[in-house]
Amino acid sequence: MSEEQDRPAVSSTDTSSPSTAALRRRGLLTGATAGAAATMLAGLATQARAAETAFPDHPRWKFVFINHVTTNPFFVPTQYGIADACKLLGCSYQWTGSETSDAGQMVNAFNAAIASKADAIATCLVDPKAFNDPTERALAAGIPVFAYNADAPPGSDNKRLAYIGQDLYKAGYALGEKIASLVDGGKVALFIATPGQLNIQPRFDGAKDAISKSGKSITVDEIATGPTLNEEIGKVQAYYLGHQDVKGLFAVDGGSTQGVAMAIKLYNLAKKGVHGGGFDLLPKTLELINEGFGDFTIDQQPYLQGFYTVLEAFLFKASGGLVGPADINTGLKFVTKESVGPYLATKTRYEGNSGAPQIVPSHGPIG
Structure with a gap:
């Protein structure tokens, strides 16, 4: 199963500035003066965008996520995390792999990502050896590789750059x-x-x-x-x-x-x-x-396993490999009858039970 998500680039429109047409209607711009003013406004808008944007213009990098159970409901919030981070940063992603934990199918998807010159690859390292060779070939081709949700065992020969997921x-x-x-x-x-x-x-x-x-x-x-x-x-x-x-x-x-x-x-x-x-x-x-x-x-916070992986891939690309990568433990939290209430009271992308973007109010004291 393969699903490619193309997200609109981060907007660079400065909606706080009045338009040239609006100024002309007010009689402030005529002839050559209007042209000069328009050029000046364009320059100001560019400066404003530079001031408001954390990163300069960059390619619309495409990150390929290879999963072992692509249709499993556990990974719905992971995909929302990927999509949200890509939208935030002006990137795109592809979700591919196997529906039945078939390592061979995953390796085929990995090889396809290398052939398509993906800008970064993230995969669940569910097999201790199957991904070693494609990981090395991707790195040799200049494609950074990250593990999420599942990592190679200690002492493994896999050369992935970082692991994002639960210990x-x-x-x-x-x-x-x-x-x-x-x-x-x-x-x-x-x-x-x-x-x-x-x-x-x-x-x-x-x-x-x-x-x-x-x-x-x-x-x-x-x-x-x-x-x-x-x-x-x-x-x-x-x-x-x-x-x-x-x-x-x-x-x-x-x-x-x-x-x-x-x-x-x-x-x-x-x-x-x-x-x-x-x-x-x-x-x-x-x-x-x-x-x-x-x-x-x-x-184990599956949303973060998608969101943080995109952040690491983006920062690696944006910094030319100077920033990161770093292992991230997405945590462990016991949810019981006494603490399950807030999970049921809200429907969010963070838990995967709603697709609607939203800011969720605090449920009270933290801890």
Whole structure:
């Protein structure tokens, strides 16, 4: 799937200055005087634009974003973040990759971006080796490469310039600590859409490590759910029906987390003492947590994963490579029944549940 977004260039019109025609109507400009005045006004307008614009005129750089699940609802706010940053900076972008976490399809999209002379490439490094060669070829061609949402493992040979996204292992470790605080012992399920892929496997590893270090007698079943939402929901429900002695249902990706919350509601598991939680802010997940079906979900701010990546690519291009790049951790925040209210009360591009640009009023004290 490929979607190219062409955004209008940043406006350079100085709407605060009266037009030449308006002045002529007032009798202030005639003949050669009008021409001279028009030239003067044009010069003033140029100076005003220079004073009001952070950056001088630049090419309409095109940034190619390569994704592993292009139609997954998790990445709706990411695409809004990309679009907003491109509009702000006068750039454009292309959204492409794979719908089913197929690394081969992603590499094909990467190669196409190199061939088309993209001004920068951003990709989810979901495979530890598949992207090493295209990354090096892009850099050799003068195309900066950034990772977002998923990064190569420590010690990897991948030469990407920076990673913008959550610290995945630490986020998983925090998930494991939460699980150990909710479950005293017994079996828990830990659902993962695509085992081995670097956008979620580090979370799974971190969760297992934290559970192990807790000292509690908790056993973990690893359940693969698949790359699409309907698959994930079905796999979670099927697992529970075959393992009704389970003490908790947890997940390391957004689709599986929605599946967990839906299963807790469908089988009335909260009243049976079964705990559940996971990652991401899919609207259905938030609604169910608010209704008491699930203990928490973890926010990794997908909007920022798009917005910040565009900023880094733009500044790299604008500075000739002198500014940045730098790794950016987009954070970790537990959202519970007590804190989910503001997420449900507002519909924004930042969370991906509305396309309308807006400034959102503060919801009260910060922290």
